[in-house]
Amino acid sequence: MDADAPLSSAVPPKDRAFEIRPTPLGYLGAFSTRAIPRGTLVLNDQPLFTLDAPLQAYLFSRAQAGQGGGPTPVEGEEGDDDDDDEPPKDFDDFLDRTIRTMLSCKTREQRDEFWALANTRPDLPPAQGIFATNAVQTSGETGGLFPLLSRFNSSCRPTLSRPAWDPSRASSRLYALRDIQPGEELTWTYLSVTFEFEGVDARRDEMRRVFEFECGCPACGEGLMSDEERGRSEKRLLQLRRLKERLKGGYREGEGREQSDEDREARRALLKRMAELSREEGLWETADRLDKALEAET
Numbered sequence: 001m002d003a004d005a006p007l008s009s010a011v012p013p014k015d016r017a018f019e020i021r022p023t024p025l026g027y028l029g030a031f032s033t034r035a036i037p038r039g040t041l042v043l044n045d046q047p048l049f050t051l052d053a054p055l056q057a058y059l060f061s062r063a064q065a066g067q068g069g070g071p072t073p074v075e076g077e078e079g080d081d082d083d084d085d086e087p088p089k090d091f092d093d094f095l096d097r098t099i100r101t102m103l104s105c106k107t108r109e110q111r112d113e114f115w116a117l118a119n120t121r122p123d124l125p126p127a128q129g130i131f132a133t134n135a136v137q138t139s140g141e142t143g144g145l146f147p148l149l150s151r152f153n154s155s156c157r158p159t160l161s162r163p164a165w166d167p168s169r170a171s172s173r174l175y176a177l178r179d180i181q182p183g184e185e186l187t188w189t190y191l192s193v194t195f196e197f198e199g200v201d202a203r204r205d206e207m208r209r210v211f212e213f214e215c216g217c218p219a220c221g222e223g224l225m226s227d228e229e230r231g232r233s234e235k236r237l238l239q240l241r242r243l244k245e246r247l248k249g250g251y252r253e254g255e256g257r258e259q260s261d262e263d264r265e266a267r268r269a270l271l272k273r274m275a276e277l278s279r280e281e282g283l284w285e286t287a288d289r290l291d292k293a294l295e296a297e298t
């Protein structure tokens with residue numbers, strides 16, 4: 001098999017290093033079926049379709065102004081609802097129709113795959129609810145609906161890198177951040193990296209605010225860690241936040257003046273300690289970034 005062939009729904013499940021099955025919390029997730037060495041490309045998924053938010057907002061404003069630009073109805077199961085002749089009620093309704101129109105161009109199997117995805121947004125029209133639950137950023141303000149990537153859960157101690165969009169192949173890739181044992185859950189972190197050193201409560205609040213679910217990952221979920229372990233984790237995160245502040249403070253102080261050997265040595269020591277703590281905390285991607293920054297300093 002071509003090493004770059006998409007490890008997507010096009011690849012038979014037996015050729016993948018993972019399976020999709022229920023997690024202990026009841027929803028679906030991806031689990032490794034074999035040992036996966038660090039650095040392995042685990043998933044290379046292509047979106048079923050993408051939606052560009054600013055473009056959709058523009059088309060919606062045109063549709064509202066009666067200038068057309070709404071999704072063109074297509075004969076078929078999706079997109080030919082009776083109310084499609086009516087103007088969209090609101091932006092979510094407009095997006096719902098756009099998605100249904102795009103689905104009408106897909107195969108029956110792809111449409112079934114879409115409708116089987118999780119929907120945690122009952123407040124939205126159904127197709128838009130599925131998109132809002134599962135969409136992953138491709139580039140800029142464009143979100144993609146990926147058939148397999150949609151089954152990968154979030155963790156604040158992820159085993160995989162965040163999805164990297166490759167525009168030349170129109171696919172998103174996830175790599176193993178560390179050696180992964182058979183049976184481990186394959187996760188990536190939905191929160192952006194700026195939030196990596198926040199404590200458990202702050203992280204859970206942020207997940208609730210942005211993604212509207214209670215984070216049940218091994219680093220956040222109730223009862224998944226002993227009190228001692230939780231205490232150690234909080235201490236490490238607090239220490240990491242302080243060190244980051246010191247690092248930033250050092251950069252600010254040093255602005256506009258020649259760096260002394262002591263300045264450089266102090267910065268290297270900070271980066272080294274931060275990388276160690278990140279590794280202990282299971283923040284492998286962060287530790288790698290800090291290692292690179294350290295290398296660049298020496």
Ligand SMILES: C[S@@+](CC[C@H](N)C(=O)[O-])C[C@H]1O[C@@H](n2cnc3c(N)ncnc32)[C@H](O)[C@@H]1O
Pocket residue numbers: 027028029117118120133134149150151152153154155211213214215216217
């Ligand atoms: C993209 S889907 C992931 C796959 C989904 N679990 C399924 O059953 O298809 C995102 C949804 O999964 C659930 N989820 C993902 N990561 C989670 C986490 N760390 N804690 C709790 N729920 C999570 C949430 O319901 C979220 O809205």
